[in-house]
Amino acid sequence: MTRLIETKYRMSFSVGGLMVREGMAVAQEYRSGESWAEARERLLSEGVSSLPKLASQTRVLREIFDRIGHLTEAERCYLLESADRLEQQALMWLAVCRTYRFVREFTVEVIVERYQSWRFDLGHEVFDRFLAEKADIDQSLAELSLSTCAKLRQVLFRILRECELLSREGKIQPIWLSARMKTLIAETSSADLLIFPGNGGQS
Numbered sequence: 776m777t778r779l780i781e782t783k784y785r786m787s788f789s790v791g792g793l794m795v796r797e798g799m800a801v802a803q804e805y806r807s808g809e810s811w812a813e814a815r816e817r818l819l820s821e822g823v824s825s826l827p828k829l830a831s832q833t834r835v836l837r838e839i840f841d842r843i844g845h846l847t848e849a850e851r852c853y854l855l856e857s858a859d860r861l862e863q864q865a866l867m868w869l870a871v872c873r874t875y876r877f878v879r880e881f882t883v884e885v886i887v888e889r890y891q892s893w894r895f896d897l898g899h900e901v902f903d904r905f906l907a908e909k910a911d912i913d914q915s916l917a918e919l920s921l922s923t924c925a926k927l928r929q930v931l932f933r934i935l936r937e938c939e940l941l942s943r944e945g946k947i948q949p950i951w952l953s954a955r956m957k958t959l960i961a962e963t964s965s966a967d968l969l970i971f972p973g974n975g976g977q978s
Contacts, residue, residue: 784876784877788877790838793867799855801839802846802851842870845870845873846869854867865956878931882940883969886972887970887972890949895946895947951971952974
């Protein structure tokens, strides 16, 4: 039982896509000197004025807050002040991978491996096979309904397309990072560069 608790995957990424605009709105609301835990509770109670359509969707907002909370202060500042559109997408992708271990492992163990071996097709069956493998170490995954699995697959592939890691034709493609972005990310963990195929991250 302890083993399952230690390896349990958080699968709540199914609430939405990459959510770049929403993530930036939440990052903008953060107050200097405020701990992220304090900011998170304040924003949950107040709602985010720039996101009226999500104000009543506490679950969605909670996921956005948690994603942004996995970025460092320097990364959040870069997201708001310096990043262009592609860099905004890359930082939100980084936040997703730090928040959801399942997404990170799928990226490193499947997407990057296929990219490095010149197998650029990424079909739904690849996700289904990976999910089945992970169900062996997390009973909660084995108990997911077929409709829930389909929803998770749909949302993850949407996220992959929105961060441009997957083309509209379903091909894996690199996410090129500027030297400044690489340095910024590596300051926290050089291993995080692994989620960006084509950037030479080392495990």
